[in-house]
Amino acid sequence: RHLLAAGAAGGRWFPTELVAAACGVDPRRARALLAEAESRRLVTAAGPDGYRFRHDRIREALLAGLDAAALRRLHQRMAEVLDAATQGDPGYVYATARHYALGETGHRPERVYLSGFAAGRLALAEHAPAEAREFLAVAARAAEVAGIPPQPGFLLALGTSCARTGRFADALHHLDRALAAEPDGLRRAEILAQVAQVHNG
Numbered sequence: 001r002h003l004l005a006a007g008a009a010g011g012r013w014f015p016t017e018l019v020a021a022a023c024g025v026d027p028r029r030a031r032a033l034l035a036e037a038e039s040r041r042l043v044t045a046a047g048p049d050g051y052r053f054r055h056d057r058i059r060e061a062l063l064a065g066l067d068a069a070a071l072r073r074l075h076q077r078m079a080e081v082l083d084a085a086t087q088g089d090p091g092y093v094y095a096t097a098r099h100y101a102l103g104e105t106g107h108r109p110e111r112v113y114l115s116g117f118a119a120g121r122l123a124l125a126e127h128a129p130a131e132a133r134e135f136l137a138v139a140a141r142a143a144e145v146a147g148i149p150p151q152p153g154f155l156l157a158l159g160t161s162c163a164r165t166g167r168f169a170d171a172l173h174h175l176d177r178a179l180a181a182e183p184d185g186l187r188r189a190e191i192l193a194q195v196a197q198v199h200n201g
Contacts, residue, residue, distance in 0.1 A: 093118050
């Protein structure tokens with residue numbers, strides 16, 4: 001049940017090794033347990049080493065059995081396991097940021113900030129500004145709570161995500177802060193170009 005709950009926290013599909021590591025279970029033992037879960041028609045094998053829940057209600061039932069604190073601990077553990085894997089795959093970047101955002105955000109706020117920043121930049125590059133803004137907003141809150149001064153590049157990304165989702169006043173606020181913090185002339189020019197685009201919008 002613990003393995004399945006970890007998988008449910010990860011989404012409809014989950015890799016065996018991730019839930020095994022998050023739960024502190026030997027991977028071979030985890031495979032045997034998940035094969036039993038498959039025989040009971042809770043999950044089905046999907047991909048080389050992963051499982052998919054047969055129905056969303058199974059996931060919902062597993063998550064309903066966890067209190068809020070237990071669910072945050074589980075997300076935190078999943079985030080730390082993913083973070084240690086240092087995978088460059090976009091799915092891992094997004095999953096790491098999501099789990100940190102849903103985990104114990106006060107435990108490692110610098111990782112909440114950096115993972116959210118990485119996911120936000122990636123979402124901007126993949127033309128998903130609304131998703132980028134969500135990741136970056138979580139990162140900004142973590143930085144504020146932890147007293148981490150946001151990098152100019154972070155403020156530029158946050159301003160850009162706001163501009164591309166029609167939040168022009170917020171965009172200018174973040175871009176002005178980026179401009180004030182950026183010492184490099186070429187990068188300042190990039191910020192000013194974005195400011196011009198916001199005014200044009």
